Amino acid sequence: MLGRIFALVVKEFLTLLKDKRSRLVLIVPPLIQLMVFGYAATFDLKNVPFAVYNEDRGFASRELLAAFDGSPSFTRVAQVTHESEIAPLIDAKQVLMVVHVGPNFSADLLSGRPVALQVIVDGRNSNTAMLAINDVSVMVDRFNREWAASHDGNLPPSHVETRAWFNPNLESRWFFLPGIVGILTLLVTMLVTALSVAREREQGTFDQLLVTPLRPVEILIGKTLPGFLIGLAEASVITLAAVFWFKVPLLGSLLTLYTGIVLFLLSGVGVGLMISSFAVTQQQGLLGAFIFMVPSIILSGFATPIRNMPVLVQDITLLNPMRYFLLVLRGVFLEGLPFHLLIQHFWPMALIGAVALSVAGWLFRHRMY
């Protein structure tokens, strides 16, 4: 039996790797995507263009605006001298934000009257707008505190001391990179499995496979192993790159991490094979792979939190192996969670994998034309 499975595995690897193009497609793009996406996926603003509309000639406004120029989030690209210039700049997306200082800013501030700093933001991307507003309000708070301290104003009777656990500088890249490990692992397993049965069905070689002495279980193992092994290799490479290139801390144990990877690969390969054996043509296989992959990434909590979804959609995400894998990855990488705290995410992946693989094996025999 082992010999038969081995022969099938060798044949599967040959079909995947003997053609130069498909070999290239399996190895190169995921690595390029890791590099590109690793740098692209961040919510930290950097060099966002803004313009200043300063009607005040005093030193106080200059002091406040110096804080903007010193911030890595913003780059001053334009100076506005009249209100009518604001709209064209923002409309054309030349600046994300215009900071407006009124004419009596310094004088009012010195005489203790409250003054306003007007910030106009492009809300087309509301998330970027909110991040910019947050950054500005941090700078204004700091200015207020320093001003109150140096001009014997009243300090507020309390203050908020914030500490961020697991990610003290709140680098959003730390949050997204483990997610990218998950996404690319899913992509690779889909690449290897989604068309593997569909292609043989379309070309008629699957019927030949079924009349060989191989039992369905053996075919299943033979079809599972290549996706599993290639996925394991690529997940390891991507993890190494995340740790050594992008310097994401890996606090948890490798054993816990690999338990998660193995279970996720099983569920990914299982669903991929299930889709593939359900499809009659390769086009249907590809369609199925997309219909599975797209929601499982968008509804995984990768970019937008699951908590923000309506309850019904939250319930649907319980069927998504990616959801559990992301929790495992982030837990192991950033929080250093121990094995036993992650069991609640391990078993659903194992269950999804087991069900999907059995359905795939059953379909081998029962979906014939």
Place this chain on the structure above:
Amino acid sequence: MSADTRRGGSRMRLRGLVRKEFLQIVRDPSSIAIAFLMPIFLLLLFGYGVSLDSEHIPLALVVEQPNADTASFTAAFKQSRYFNPVAYADTREAEQALMAGRVNAIVVLRQDFSRQLRQADGAPIQLIVNGVDANTARIISGYVEGAWEKWLEHAALQRGQKLDVPVQMEQREWFNSELRSRNFLVPGLVAIIMTLIGALLTAMVMSREWERGTMEALLVTPLSMSEVILGKLIPYFILGMGGLVLAVSMALFLFEVPLRGSLWVLFATSALFLVTALGMGLLISTVARSQFVAGLVALIATFLPAFLLSGFIFDIGSMPGVVQAITHLIAARYYVAILQTVFLAGNVWSVILPNVLGLAVLASVFLGLTWRNARKRLE
């Protein structure tokens, strides 16, 4: 006269090929499913599912010695729609809840909060956030500071004083004054979904003909290469526009995204984008020798780049220069910028025109390369 008959013949040949493609589409229902069911299914799922507006964040409140001061502070959280506060007796218990992911943040008021409140350096309010999701962590700390400021103002008013804040920030958000994330996410989703549909519809088309050998049969007919490409493009373009009309109507009427630009700009630019997306699919299927490789390339080259590099969620301006340069190769990038502007800001030509130009360049590159590659393979 001979030129005239040639043109007439070309039209007839093209009509024949388009008819053949349509028959193929009708007999394999998966193309129709891609064009019509996929936008409905995906837009419903994502339109409702994807949101960056955090509400009901679970938050642990630890008040070590409850009294009137702390009660007025915690009341601010109980009224807020952003938080679901849960009271914990001591910090250790709350920290365990944070570790287990049951709460996202802890607010601690120490034993001597009331006493320190009346002292010179003030009373600290401790906020511990789970920083793993840095974005949510920032939102939480922004909300907590907002609640804290409101509380200060309220307390000052009760004492008959005015709160002394030197500079007040006044913010105005143009185009999306409530900062409703759905307003920018739904147009972005339309762009991603149309990328998928465009590429999926055509990714396998030419490779299937090559693989089955019917391409050679097509080539011995009087059809020229451009006619073959046009013949493949037209039926899928019509299908894709159908899907696009569906998606845009859902955005307007179901998700109530305001449309501030004009409808014709929306559809004209969408048609151009669809040609670009279909062209990319045709190019993939021509370069790949087999459906297998074409399928793999379509999986890699469409969804993830459109999702991560289009400016749909992640701000392109904040990416490093090299990555920004790469985003220029992604058709969805131009379309997302156009859609977000036409939907939320209006017909701003200074945004629309450069992006239309970008799409046009990409479309001609894709179709030109398809034409060249298909011809070369003949030799």
